[in-house]
Each structure stands twice: as C-alpha cells, then as structure tokens.
Amino acid sequence: MGDRTIRDPSAFVIRRLVLVLAALAAAMTAPAFAWGAYGHRTVAEIALVNVTPATRARITVLLKSERALGTPKCRVRTLPEAAVWPDCIKGESWRWSYASPWHYQDEPVCGAFDIKADCANGNCVSAQIERNRRILADRTLPAAQRLEALAFLSHFVGDIHQPLHSADNHDQGGNAVKSPYGIAPGWNLHSIWDTAMAERAISAALPPLVRRYDAAERADLGGGKPEDWLRESWKIAQDFLYPQAFGSKIPCDTPEPKVTTWPEPVIQASLPIVQKRIEQAGLRLAAMLDATLG
C-alpha cells in the first residue's frame, strides 16, 4: 500500500495543545498546567514547605516585585511559578538568550569529572547557582533583581539534579537520542527525564514528595554543594542512565546509537532515583534559601 498520505501528527497536536493549555491556564487559578515544568514546580513546593517561616515571609515580599520583571506571560506570583520562569522566558529570547547555557553542564560520561573544564566563563548550571545565590543574598540590590535571582536559583537547583542536565556523551545531554517513552512515541532521552519520568515519579510517590521532612530525612537527603550535586547527577548518568539506554557498557569508543527505548521495566527501575533527586533538590533549595534569606 503506497498511496497513503503519511504525516506525523505529533508536532501539530503538541503545539496546538500548548496553546490550548496556555489559554486554559490564563483562565483558571488551578496550578500546575505547565506540565513540562512539573518537576520544577514540585522542587519549589517541597522547598516552600520546608523553609522557615521567616524565609517564607521574605520570599513573599520578593514576589511582590513581579511586575518589575516585565514578563506578563511568565508569572512569578509564587515560588513554584518562579521555578518555572527561567524556562518560560526562553520564549522572550532577545532578553534572556544569554541565560540558555546556564541550565546545564555537560560532564562527559566517558571522561573524567572536571567542573571547571565544562563551565566556560561561568556559563553553566553549577556556577550560576552560586552567582544567583550571591545576588539573592545582597540586600542592597533592587528587589526585582533579587527576585530574578530567586527564580534562576530555584530553577537551577532543580536542573542540576536531573542527570541529563549534568552529563553528556556528545549527544546534547540525551537530546540527540530518540526514544519512545514506553508506548508513547516521539521522545528523546532528555525529554523523557525532564517530563514523563518526573510526572510518573512524583505522582507515584508514597508518601507524597511535597511534605514536611523530619531532621533525619533532611540530613540524609540534603547537604552538599552544587559541585557535589553535579557529581551525583553525573554518576547516576554514568552508572545507571546510559547503561540502561545502551546496555551494560556505555558506547565510549564507538558511535553512540541515535535511537533507543525506555520500556516499563526501566521506567520502574528509574522511579526511585527520580523521586530521590526531586526530594534532594527540594530540600537543598530549602536549605539554601534559609541560609540566604533567613
């Protein structure tokens, strides 16, 4: 049968849905319509539940400067919205195009971990966490500038915990490796971990990830510096993620396949890792906000 009209409906449907959901989100007060950002929102929600009341109050004050950011399509009324803002403003590329490299740091899974080698001029996620933390801490700066830093910080602490924002095998952090997510076609390794895996992991978590953690849990899951968090992500990519995608041995000496699969057994094996990374990101963000604002 060769007379069939073949078109890929995927791009159209997703593009149209984004428009529909954007309109819906504008019309509703219900949270969490930015589903690609579910992981970021959850990290911020965990942080908000676990910061001190004083920190929460100072966040609330900073959020009042939202209008000064001048991004009416990318709202920053809450910390979860702030955590999504750095992705949202990518649509306003002329204003924040310089910030694109800040979301990741390509540590090679087939090479040595070297935080400085993969961070030219400080344009990488680990350096920007430190930079934005300093801006947020500086109370002599305008509130709007500190709010922007709060948004970047909240977002980048999430990004650095996502293994494919912190590791790479000449594949743009998995973006160049096409894969279905289980039965759903049209994904790549990076987008699977950014969205579908986060969605599944967060909604499957028992107890829920967004909750007040006790001191023992904070000690177990929190702590460390951005360099440590980056290294953890890199190790997960090296020890788990890439071997799951390409077999027990990562293709270091041979070209990496451009296509793989991410079936249910791998999804199941990944869930506890994703859940832990989101918890860690939330609690570490909380600790950083307490230390900076509290």
Next chain:
Amino acid sequence: MKLIIGNKNYSSWSLRAWLAVKQSGLGFEELTVPILGEDWEQRKRDSEELAPSSGKVPVLWDGDAVVWDSLAIIEYLADKVGRDRFWPKDDAARAMARSMVAEMHSSYLPLRRALPMNVRATAHGVAIDAEVRDDIVRILTLWAEARARFGRGGPFLFGTFSAADVIYAPVVSRFRTYGIGVPGFAASYMQAMWEHEWMRQWVAAAESEQWVIEQYETRVPS
C-alpha cells in the same frame, strides 16, 4: 455475573465494560463473541443473551438483571459495590470525572471513526483531519486538567484508578496504535494505563485472537 463482550482487539466498549467489572471486584464469567464475523447477523438474531441489547455488546447478566451499554454497566456496578470504587470522593473531582465520562460516551465521533481501536496494530503516520485533531486536543486538555487538579495520588486521571480511566482506556490504545504525539503528562498517563495489570491481560488476549475485521484494518499499513 456473566459479561458478554466482543473481540478484544477491536471492541472498545467491551474493554470499558470488562474493566468496569474488574474494578467492581466481583467475580464474573466472560464470553467473547466474534463481532462482524461471517455468522454475526445470524448470531445476533438467534442469541437470547444478546437480545436485550438488540445484538450489541457488551451485555452484563447478573441473575435476572441485565444491563447493556458500558456507562449503564458502570453505574449498575457502582450501585452494587459502592460509588467510591468507581468515582472520586471529592465533589469537584467527581463532578469532573462524571462530566469527562459522559463526554466520552457522547462525543468524539470523528476520532472513533478515523482511528478505530485495534489493540495489536501499529500504524504510525496515518493522516488525521482537523476534526480528529480537535478531538485529540480536547481529550488531552481534559486529561491535563484532571491530572493537574486531582491526579496527585497516583498515575491515573484522578490519582487512583477510576471510572474515568475505564472509559478513556480505549483512547490510550488508539493513541498508542496510531502514534499520536502527546505531551509528557499524557505519555506518563498512557504508559501507566498500558502497564496496569488488567490492561496487560486484555492486550495479551487481544494479541492472541485470530479474528480479523477488515474494515478496522484499513488504516494499518500492510
């Protein structure tokens, strides 16, 4: 109880009724009749078990009670075992779930006609027209809202498995068969549905069926 269903590969309404009976937790016997086969017209006329529905499947027999139409079967079973097994407890969630189920029951004809359920097939790249796209976007929008507002307690539309998942299960199968591109939340939901124990049982049975209904195979590349 006895549930009479059509071919598991093709009969979307049968899948819904079968999942509903599973969700009720009640024991049941199932009888699969090959719909649209050579003797289908004769069988419809002669079968006492199919008489109440005028030959349509599914039909649920429970002693003297007989219920046909998937939505009626869901409601009958919910009356029997308790509403909470099928519907969310929260008023707002239940209102949305009931509306979504009713909408699936009454709408989406373009989608149903263009993309018939065919569990074992893979037919990516089939052209879809504007009406079908509208249906797809509408369904994804409803899924998004249900997941965003009420889905935190689990991977299904309203968190835990409910009548809404029962009624949208064939849509998951259709989206898989025809390779419809979906956002991350929907991919996650579809995968969770596809891996649900009862869906796996249904899919395995569908794949082992030998019956072929040609009119539902026209969109599958040979």
